[in-house]
Amino acid sequence: xxxxxxxxxxxxxxxxxxxxxxxxxxxxxxxxxxxxxxxxxxxxxxxxxxxxxxxxxxxxxxxxxxxxxxxxxxxxxxxxxxxxxxxxxxxxxxxxxxxxxxxxxxxxxxxxxxxxxxxxxxxxxxxxxxxxxxxxxxxxxxxxxxxxxxxxxxxxxxxxxxxxxxxxxxxxxxxxxxxxxxxxxxxxxxxxxxxxxxxxxxxxxxxxxxxxxxxxxxxxxxxxxxxxxxxxxxxxxxxxxxxxxxxxxxxxxxxxxxxxxxxxxxxxxxxxxxxxxxxxxxxxxxxxxxxxxxxxxxxxxxxxxxxxxxxxxxxxxxxxxxxxxxxxxxxxxxxxxxxxxxxxxxxxxxxxxxxxxxxxxxxxxxxxxxxxxxxxxxxxxxxxxxxxxxxxxxxxxxxxxxxxxxxxxxxxxxxxxxxxxxxxxxxxxx
Ligand code: ASP
Ligand code: MG
Numbered sequence: 001x002x003x004x005x006x007x008x009x010x011x012x013x014x015x016x017x018x019x020x021x022x023x024x025x026x027x028x029x030x031x032x033x034x035x036x037x038x039x040x041x042x043x044x045x046x047x048x049x050x051x052x053x054x055x056x057x058x059x060x061x062x063x064x065x066x067x068x069x070x071x072x073x074x075x076x077x078x079x080x081x082x083x084x085x086x087x088x089x090x091x092x093x094x095x096x097x098x099x100x101x102x103x104x105x106x107x108x109x110x111x112x113x114x115x116x117x118x119x120x121x122x123x124x125x126x127x128x129x130x131x132x133x134x135x136x137x138x139x140x141x142x143x144x145x146x147x148x149x150x151x152x153x154x155x156x157x158x159x160x161x162x163x164x165x166x167x168x169x170x171x172x173x174x175x176x177x178x179x180x181x182x183x184x185x186x187x188x189x190x191x192x193x194x195x196x197x198x199x200x201x202x203x204x205x206x207x208x209x210x211x212x213x214x215x216x217x218x219x220x221x222x223x224x225x226x227x228x229x230x231x232x233x234x235x236x237x238x239x240x241x242x243x244x245x246x247x248x249x250x251x252x253x254x255x256x257x258x259x260x261x262x263x264x265x266x267x268x269x270x271x272x273x274x275x276x277x278x279x280x281x282x283x284x285x286x287x288x289x290x291x292x293x294x295x296x297x298x299x300x301x302x303x304x305x306x307x308x309x310x311x312x313x314x315x316x317x318x319x320x321x322x323x324x325x326x327x328x329x330x331x332x333x334x335x336x337x338x339x340x341x342x343x344x345x346x347x348x349x350x351x352x353x354x355x356x357x358x359x360x361x362x363x364x365x366x367x368x369x370x371x372x373x374x375x376x377x378x379x380x381x382x383x384x385x386x387x388x389x390x391x392x393x394x395x396x397x398x399x400x401x402x403x404x405x406x407x408x409x410x411x412x413x414x415x416x417x418x419x420x421x422x423x424x425x426x427x428x429x430x
Contacts, residue, residue: 001174001214002027005035005183005205009222010279011122012040014076020126021133023220023282024178028135031174033208035142035183036126037201038118039073042066043184046115053099054107060096067092070121077129084128091121108152112185112195116143119182119201127180137178140170146186146207148194155186155194157207162186166211174212181208202260206274210266217272219259220279225286226251226258229301240287240297247297247385248274248289254383254410255304255340264289299384299391304340307379308360309402309414311350312371320349324370331366335359340381341412343403352381352403352414376402380417387411 004027006020024034038046045066052059070088078084095117102110123139131137145165148155173179183201186194196203202219209217226248229237243251245268252261258276267274267289277286312328314320328349332339337359341352353360355377364373379402384391386409395413403414 001031001033001171001212003033003035003205003209003212003214003217005201005217005219006037006126006279007183007201007219007221008037008040008042010220011036011126014073017073017077017126017129018133019279020220021130023279024130025134026282028178031171033170033174033179033181033212033214034126034130035181035201035205035208036119036123037183039070039122039125042069042118042122043115043198045069046118047111050107050111050114053102053110059099063092063095063099070125074125077125078132082128084125087124088121091117091124106152109192112152113193115195116182116185116193119184123180123182130178130180135178136176137180138173140173140179140181142182142185142204143187143191143193145170145181145211146196146204148186148188148196150188150190150194152188152192152194154197155188157186157196159210162207163211166208167213170208170212197260197262199257199260200262202263206263206266206272209272210270213270214272216275217263217267218275218277220277220282222278222280223276224278224281224284225276226256226289227300228298230257230303233303234301237301238298240300241285242292243287243289243297244292245274245289250385251300251302254302254385255381256300256302296386299386299388301391302383302385304354304381304383305417306355307340307352307381307414308355309350309352309376309379310360310363311348311374312367313348313374315370315372319346320344325349327370328367331363334366335362337363341403341405341414343405350403352379376416378417379414382413382415384411385409 010020011017024032045062049059049062052062074084074088095114098113127137127139145162147158147161147165170179183204184196186196188194205217205219223231225239226243227237227239231237245264249264252259271291274289275286278284314324337353339351339353343350367373400416401413405412
């Protein structure tokens with residue numbers, strides 16, 4: 001059994017869906033479970049829809065736009081009397097009815113129910129197309145199999161029940177059909193829709209693979225594999241042919257967007273290989289992540305934007321000690337903030353974190369009475385894993401380095417990006 005995952009970019013229009021069918025055709029003799037994300041940027045549009053709804057603004061135009069997007073794609077894939085059109089129609093009627101009656105429900109619950117529609121739509125369309133052009137395909141509702149807690153927007157999986165559901169029912173479907181199901185979604189004990197966090201479809205593929213004890217998961221992407229850097233930012237980036245689970249996990253920890261961070265653990269625990277391959281050149285093998293005896297992989301560059309540097313200074317002429325640190329760490333824990341980099345001196349402790357939601361403001365609010373706080377916004381954090389002389393030579397001059405750190409294996413540099421730096425100097429010159 002193999003599990004495939006196709007993300008939003010691989011089903012963003014009719015030609016892409018045809019390409020997905022071509023890829024699947026290459027493997028149609030295998031038992032396949034295919035996990036698909038919402039088409040293109042549909043999830044973003046659905047998030048905006050929910051926002052408009054809660055802001056009591058006109059959400060119907062947005063809904064119509066999303067509907068037309070799916071109908072237009074389908075028109076290029078099916079005859080006009082195909083029953084997919086009725087299906088799409090009824091999904092959108094369902095959405096409208098839900099929103100019109102949802103007034104009293106809580107935001108997170110409405111969010112998950114609405115945003116999950118993207119995956120429900122895309123999988124209906126993809127399943128129908130594969131069924132017509134590749135091989136008999138069945139559509140399964142992932143919510144019947146993946147069971148979670150009541151955290152609607154970042155749900156945790158109940159592994160016991162989920163593994164049992166998947167393992168006991170899906171293999172029979174996969175015997176003679178291609179199974180198509182949704183990424184990103186599950187349901188809780190009340191049967192209500194939950195979501196696994198943005199970009200969570202990779203994780204869904206790992207969940208299905210775990211329940212099925214599959215031989216591998218393949219994530220089909222718009223890049224040639226896991227690369228030594230983001231090729232849009234560093235054209236000299238190359239594919240890393242083989243990675244160990246731990247190396248891949250380390251890369252996601254430092255912010256590489258190769259794969260959803262929660263994906264690796266269940267695969268490593270169950271010794272399921274993970275392939276990252278290009279859907280535009282499916283004959284290429286891309287990257288394989290496994291137990292492997294991969295030699296040290298080449299230096300890899302990871303860039304995180306929207307970083308904030310925060311310095312906490314003691315105000316009472318004492319030093320930074322364990323008590324003071326625990327005040328800071330408690331606040332970080334309370335707000336669920338991950339530290340990307342930290343450093344201390346005698347009188348201050350500094351951290352670098354992502355600028356996300358209103359977490360920075362809330363952190364300052366909690367700690368402002370205990371410390372003198374200084375903030376630097378709009379920074380970038382470059383991490384090089386397995387740096388060597390050659391990697392260090394590629395670092396072009398950055399105008400202002402805020403913090404630099406090295407361990408034996410990992411190098412970090414937090415700096416003001418040039419563009420911002422120029423803006424700042426222009427402001428000062430005025
Ligand atoms: N469609 C969801 C998102 O865009 C899940 C995914 O793509 O993995 O976040
Ligand atoms: Mg997506």
